[in-house]
Amino acid sequence: MVVIHKNDSNLWPPQTRNQVLEYQKWVKPLAKKLLEVLLKGLNVNEIDESLELLLMGTMSININYYPPCPNPSIAMGFRRHCDMGCITLLLQDDTGGLYVRGTKGNWIHVNPIKGALAVNIGDSLQIMSNDRYKSIEHCVAVDSSRTRISVPLCVNPSFDSVIGSFPQMLKDGEKPVYKHILFSNYWDHCFIKRPSGKASLDFAKN
Ligand SMILES: O=C(O)CCC(=O)C(=O)O
Numbered sequence: 001m002v003v004i005h006k007n008d009s010n011l012w013p014p015q016t017r018n019q020v021l022e023y024q025k026w027v028k029p030l031a032k033k034l035l036e037v038l039l040k041g042l043n044v045n046e047i048d049e050s051l052e053l054l055l056m057g058t059m060s061i062n063i064n065y066y067p068p069c070p071n072p073s074i075a076m077g078f079r080r081h082c083d084m085g086c087i088t089l090l091l092q093d094d095t096g097g098l099y100v101r102g103t104k105g106n107w108i109h110v111n112p113i114k115g116a117l118a119v120n121i122g123d124s125l126q127i128m129s130n131d132r133y134k135s136i137e138h139c140v141a142v143d144s145s146r147t148r149i150s151v152p153l154c155v156n157p158s159f160d161s162v163i164g165s166f167p168q169m170l171k172d173g174e175k176p177v178y179k180h181i182l183f184s185n186y187w188d189h190c191f192i193k194r195p196s197g198k199a200s201l202d203f204a205k206n
């Protein structure tokens, strides 16, 4: 289940609607703080209204339910991918199974820590930072005996935002790695083509 637009909340089952909206309200200032810290690293000192739309104009929440799988060695919970937006704040239960790709191509298990959120960088922030920040490839393995629930909150540009390298990134003749594209086009590309791993970024490359 995903809440993208404000009014989509009517589509949520009433059993969880209030909790989801409450959680979204609680987590929004935290997302902004994290983006402020990340943007300071790109010499952007303030997130004004237009930047806020670009960085966090769409927030979506998924609730992922992974049932136990009798043969985990031949099944995948979630295939390898990068999230499309700027950052994802991921709440997971204590079952485990989330893996991120290390710099040497190895898979690293993200041990669940009670009360902690895992924060992933998404493709849009890689694009805006002209590759200074890298989106993290991740996947989910299933467990033979336990269910798993995760609640990722994806902080994305608004759909009508144009994403591209921040001009203040490009110093001393540095070339933009990515062209300027509408975030909704990037979103559609990822959903329709379903590229795996980091391949979706090629769509945005110059
Ligand atoms: O279930 C997880 O831990 C990750 C889910 C995920 O990667 C996603 O929803 O994009």
Ligand SMILES: [Fe+2]
Pocket: 081, 082, 083, 138
């Ligand atoms: Fe993801």
